[in-house]
Amino acid sequence: MNNKILNTSQIKQADQHAVDKLGISSIDLMEKAATQFVNAIIPFIHGKPKIHIFCGTGNNGGDGFAVARLLKDKNLAVSVYYLAGDGEPSADCVLNQKRFADFKILEQESDFPVLQPDDVVIDALLGAGLNRPVEGILKSLILHINQAQATVLSIDMPSGLACDEWFENATCIQADFTGTFERPKRTFFLKETADFVGNWEVIPIGLNSDFMDSLESKDFYLTEDFFKNYVVPRSRFSHKGTYGHAMLIAGSKGKMGAAVLSSKAAMRSGLGLLTVHIPSLGMDILQTAVPEAMCEPDYQTDFSTKIESDLSIFSAIGAGPGMGNNEGTKTVLEQLFDSKAKLVLDADALNVLANHAELLKKLPINTILTPHPKEFERLCGKSINTFERLTLQRKFAQENRCILVLKDAITSIAMPNGDVFFNTTGNPGMATAGSGDVLTGITTGLLAQGYEPESAALLAVFFHGKAGDQAALVLGENQIIASDIIQHVRIEIK
Numbered sequence: 001m002n003n004k005i006l007n008t009s010q011i012k013q014a015d016q017h018a019v020d021k022l023g024i025s026s027i028d029l030m031e032k033a034a035t036q037f038v039n040a041i042i043p044f045i046h047g048k049p050k051i052h053i054f055c056g057t058g059n060n061g062g063d064g065f066a067v068a069r070l071l072k073d074k075n076l077a078v079s080v081y082y083l084a085g086d087g088e089p090s091a092d093c094v095l096n097q098k099r100f101a102d103f104k105i106l107e108q109e110s111d112f113p114v115l116q117p118d119d120v121v122i123d124a125l126l127g128a129g130l131n132r133p134v135e136g137i138l139k140s141l142i143l144h145i146n147q148a149q150a151t152v153l154s155i156d157m158p159s160g161l162a163c164d165e166w167f168e169n170a171t172c173i174q175a176d177f178t179g180t181f182e183r184p185k186r187t188f189f190l191k192e193t194a195d196f197v198g199n200w201e202v203i204p205i206g207l208n209s210d211f212m213d214s215l216e217s218k219d220f221y222l223t224e225d226f227f228k229n230y231v232v233p234r235s236r237f238s239h240k241g242t243y244g245h246a247m248l249i250a251g252s253k254g255k256m257g258a259a260v261l262s263s264k265a266a267m268r269s270g271l272g273l274l275t276v277h278i279p280s281l282g283m284d285i286l287q288t289a290v291p292e293a294m295c296e297p298d299y300q301t302d303f304s305t306k307i308e309s310d311l312s313i314f315s316a317i318g319a320g321p322g323m324g325n326n327e328g329t330k331t332v333l334e335q336l337f338d339s340k341a342k343l344v345l346d347a348d349a350l351n352v353l354a355n356h357a358e359l360l361k362k363l364p365i366n367t368i369l370t371p372h373p374k375e376f377e378r379l380c381g382k383s384i385n386t387f388e389r390l391t392l393q394r395k396f397a398q399e400n401r402c403i404l405v406l407k408d409a410i411t412s413i414a415m416p417n418g419d420v421f422f423n424t425t426g427n428p429g430m431a432t433a434g435s436g437d438v439l440t441g442i443t444t445g446l447l448a449q450g451y452e453p454e455s456a457a458l459l460a461v462f463f464h465g466k467a468g469d470q471a472a473l474v475l476g477e478n479q480i481i482a483s484d485i486i487q488h489v490r491i492e493i494k
Contacts, residue, residue, distance in 0.1 A: 002209045003226050005186050005219040005422075008163045011128050013215065014182065014207045022208060027092050030059065033156075033181055033205040034066030040179045040203055041122075041153050045071070048120045048151070051078045052113060054141065055093075055103070056125040056159070057085040062093035063155045064124025069100040081106050081113065083125060083141060109140050115148035123152060123173045125159035128185065133167040134160045146174045154178040158196045161187055166387055172196045179203045182212065186219055189410050189422040191386040218394075220421045222462045224493060230455055231493050234270070243272030244448030247309070248441065249319040249332060249349075253302035256282045258322025258347070260289045261434045261482050265441030266318070267292050268489040269460075271448055275314070279303050304332055311339035318444030320349030321437040330356055342447050343367040346440040347375070354378040363400055366416065366453040368443055370405040372436060394418055403457045405443075407436055411461050415454055425465025429472045434482030439464045442489060463491050 006014065018024045045051060051071060055064035061082070068080045080103035089097075097103070106112065115121060123145070125138065134142060142160055145152060152175045157163065160172035163185040175198040180188070187193035188200060235242070246266055251259030256278070263276050263286065273294070278286055280297040287295055298304040305328030311317065317336055323329055325348045333352055336343055343364060345353065350371050353359055371379055376389070380396045383389035390412065397404040397414035404414040409431075411423040443460035447453060467488040471480045474488075 003220045004217040006183050008128055010215045014212050017211045018207050030062050030092050034063050036203045037179045038070045040201055045120050050119045053080045053122040054125050055082050057089035059090050059092055060124050060127030062096045065096035065100045112144050115150045117149035119150040121145055121150045121152045123154040123159050127156050128163050130162045133170045139171045142171050142173055152176050156181050161196050166192050181205050182207050218418050222421055222423050227493055240272035244315040245273040246271055246444050246448035247275045247314040247317045249277045250321040250323055251278045251282045252324035255322030256285045258437045261437040262321045262441035263290045263293045265438040265486050266445035268486050269442045269445030271445035303328055307335050311341055316342045316444050316447035318344040318440050320346035321440055323348040325351045337362040344444045346370045350375045365401045368403045368453055368457050372407045376406055403453055405457055413457050423461050423465055425462055426468050427472050427477055429477030429480035430468040438482050438485050
């Protein structure tokens with residue numbers, strides 16, 4: 001699996017492995033990194049009048065000098081600035097300085113260049129090895145760059161940002177684009193730090209993937225390549241029974257739209273059969289809006305209180321969207337927990353779970369929970385930042401042997417074994433009413449089709465986000481509603 005996120009120490013190990021075992025010299029590795037970075041930034045520098053490259057003393061600075069030379073060879077207007085530190089520069093940084101000797105040393109703030117809005121800044125001050133907040137003239141330089149309106153491109157990491165942790169009130173480069181080598185870093189995926197990175201792209205530089213995959217890590221990121229062997233193709237001779245029978249328990253008075261959205265999304269996932277348990281007031285609504293679904297009315301008019309069906313006939317059950325939070329809802333959950341069915345719990349089902357701690361002890365193994373941040377807080381407790389929240393998420397999933405999907409700008413999926421997967425699809429336009437109901441429907445539909453709970457959760461999150469991205473391309477982020485996401489759901493790898 002080549003989607004492991006590595007920590008600072010492991011990145012150094014991978015670099016050293018390339019030098020020791022693959023016969024690649026460190027300076028040649030740096031040259032390849034610089035070449036690949038230049039290829040990645042061509043769209044950003046095209047037509048720009050001036051490129052300013054700021055280099056530090058470490059290997060990141062060496063990358064910057066190499067990038068400067070390659071851009072100069074393309075007849076681009078390049079100015080290079082070197083910020084010497086207290087320690088000795090790295091050997092490869094010194095060598096690349098000699099290869100590109102036309103640079104200005106920054107000794108005080110008055111040496112800082114004027115940056116124009118049309119300029120490009122390439123940040124090569126600090127790399128992945130940072131272990132403390134920046135200070136002094138380096139901090140002043142970062143603030144100077146951030147205050148300009150130039151386009152900022154960071155090599156591997158925005159300077160001032162650590163790979164693995166967050167320093168309170170840290171000063172970091174605010175990059176528009178980060179070309180990161182071989183793997184993204186953990187801080188790319190957490191709220192306090194992700195905005196510094198801007199758009200990012202993984203740039204391969206020739207490190208050994210098998211070696212990196214052999215290193216111990218509990219953090220992963222999702223890409224389309226990750227799912228190459230996940231999606232099961234449909235057989236020509238299959239029928240609706242082949243693709244599972246799911247139940248959704250959703251809707252209450254004034255919230256039947258949640259039942260409609262989750263039901264449509266479940267069917268769009270490729271599900272064969274769907275039964276929706278709803279309060280009796282919702283019968284006409286659901287049978288009109290989702291004619292593909294079968295309806296089972298509760299004897300209560302406004303909310304659900306008891307499932308009359310034999311739950312053993314369903315290959316998966318999803319509960320929660322718009323369902324209400326009352327004693328009747330608790331009774332329904334108790335039925336589900338006793339059924340031993342594969343479960344997806346969202347929204348009001350999670351709120352009931354949070355209010356009745358005794359139910360948590362009965363939670364079936366590998367149940368998929370899909371809270372948004374406030375629901376997560378009610379379920380798992382408060383946290384001071386998303387780093388602490390991630391620890392709570394991982395711990396909750398392990399202790400309760402469940403799969404915890406925390407829906408946020410960057411959705412994370414914690415597994416019972418402590419692994420956490422960060423999603424890379426989705427956009428701000430998906431922050432709209434009903435988006436979570438759509439995810440519940442997709443997840444339930446995939447679970448019913450026979451995907452293992454871990455696979456169903458990962459597939460649902462990734463392709464839900466991808467559907468939102470496609471909707472944004474068609475409509476624009478500001479125009480997306482949850483129904484648009486459903487229209488673009490495609491569980492397929494091209």
